[in-house]
Amino acid sequence: MSIDLAAASHPVSTSGERIRIMVVDDSAIIRGIISRWIEAETDMVVAASCRTGLDAVNQIERINPDAVILDIEMPDMDGITALPLLLAKKRDLVVIMASTLTLRNAEISLKALSLGAADYIPKPESNHLGGADTFRHELVQKIRHLTARLVRRRVPSPPLAPSAAPSALAAHAAAPFAPAKFSLRPFHKTRPQALLIGSSTGGPQALTALAAGLAPVVDRVPVLITQHMPPAFTTILAQHIGRASSRPAQEGVEGQIVKPGNIYIAPGGLHMRVGRQGGNVAIALDDGPQINFCRPAVDPLFMSAIDVWRGDLLAVILTGMGSDGMRGGKDIVAAGGNVIAQDEATSVVWGMPGAAAQAGICSAVLPLNQIGQKIQKILSGDFS
Structure with a gap:
């Protein structure tokens, strides 16, 4: 041995x-x-x-x-x-x-x-x-x-004063970890022309689960995803998302025209942005410096989408470390778009969605299994 x-x-x-x-x-x-x-x-x-x-x-x-x-x-x-x-x-x-x-x-x-x-x-x-x-x-x-x-869970709570009543002592010992506090903003009532998703740690599982309910959404608008991942891994992730959604899913390609009915994943090791190419929207890739310690990073995708679709955007920030997506999400909201974040309980790490929630840019913070339904409602014009 x-x-x-x-x-x-x-x-x-x-x-x-x-x-x-x-x-x-x-x-x-x-x-x-x-x-x-x-x-x-x-x-x-x-x-x-x-x-x-x-x-x-x-x-x-x-x-x-x-x-x-x-x-x-x-x-x-x-x-x-x-x-x-x-x-x-x-x-x-x-x-x-x-x-x-x-x-x-x-x-x-x-x-x-x-x-x-x-x-x-x-x-x-x-x-x-x-x-x-x-x-x-x-x-x-x-x-x-x-x-x-x-x-x-294993760090002991500080002791109460000797005068504490038994009931208070019991409540203190059993007190759960308090979730972070945040406030929600009203939805901008504009139908999105594109769905943008950012994720990191725990993201492959979350994306695959979410993709299963996204088929109707993909038929209406293009879906662009940045998952913090190295090369080769994003190739396999695209295959998994394609199978789960029953819709075409692929790594983005330089100059590729973005169309509804398709899911585009940022390739590992490259930032993915979108821009105008004549009358079309096309993907642009680059291997520039890391942003938020990542390449691909979520913020470049979010920010570039504003130049193309203005505020007609819905951004979803899923589980992940750090705060990538928060800055881009803030700009999307300022342009008239909306941001949804995954909640703490269903996130593997509540870093990225937590940063967005605590920045006050989210109109909804939801468990993973409710996000797909909410996206569908918004695409149908229901912002309740």
């Missing part, structure tokens, strides 16, 4: 405040690099590193980590086989799939999301660590955000 346990100074109990991570990868180089990055964070600790999925499954109950970084391709037991076994032993385990940038691994990673993985991350090759800084930043941020609810 190839497993390196954490130092004895880090107890197996999860009563501490640090996030406990298990690193599972058959490359000793990758395990070492990821472990060093994690140990450099003051709120994280490597509980164990394993060479195979089988090692991880055999050790998961004893190590009791909060999160697992799980490689896809490993000997003895690969990541996709280990995933359901790990989740069966620890239901609230946060699993982040790590894979190289290939179409096959992109397909496996998206399948893993449907099996209960929280997210995925494309890892640098062990013999070519270009882009390692970006990978490190993304990995650390995903661990921190995806385990936030676990950490909140």
Whole structure:
């Protein structure tokens, strides 16, 4: 068995405040690099590193980590086989799939999301660590955000004063995490000429679920989506959304004419915008600097759409880290359009939709399963 346990100074109990991570990868180089990055964070600790999925499954109950970084391709037991076994032993385990940038691994990673993985991350090759800084930043941020609810649950509440009544003590102990407060603005009563969607962490699952109810919408207006994703992954995502919606879905292509009846996804690694091309609307792609630490980013799509359709827009901001889409959403509202955000309870990470809600630009903040119906109502002219 190839497993390196954490130092004895880090107890197996999860009563501490640090996030406990298990690193599972058959490359000793990758395990070492990821472990060093994690140990450099003051709120994280490597509980164990394993060479195979089988090692991880055999050790998961004893190590009791909060999160697992799980490689896809490993000997003895690969990541996709280990995933359901790990989740069966620890239901609230946060699993982040790590894979190289290939179409096959992109397909496996998206399948893993449907099996209960929280997210995925494309890892640098062990013999070519270009882009390692970006990978490190993304990995650390995903661990921190995806385990936030676990950490909140186990951090003890501060004690009440001795004079507190028993009933108050009980209420204090049972008090749930308070959702963020925000205010909604009235809908602008203009029918959209295009539907724009932005998403990040948790987005592939949310987009696939939403797409199933979007078929009538797609027939009326073009749907343009920016999901924070690397190359290859967006190719597979487009296929999944196409199957779920039963409508043509594809990565956007430079100069492509935008038409109702179609879904366009920003290609991984490229910003996607829209612009006028004669009497038509066409897609424009570029590999310029990251915006909001992302490429593709949501804001370029949102802002460019205003130049084309003015305020006749409906923007939807789904689950994701950060605040991408908030600035563009603010401009859409100022132009006379509307913004809907996914609610906190159904978001994997309430960063992007939360930023939009707390900025006061949303006319609705809804559970994922209600967003599709609301979009259909708005496209029919019903703003109630």
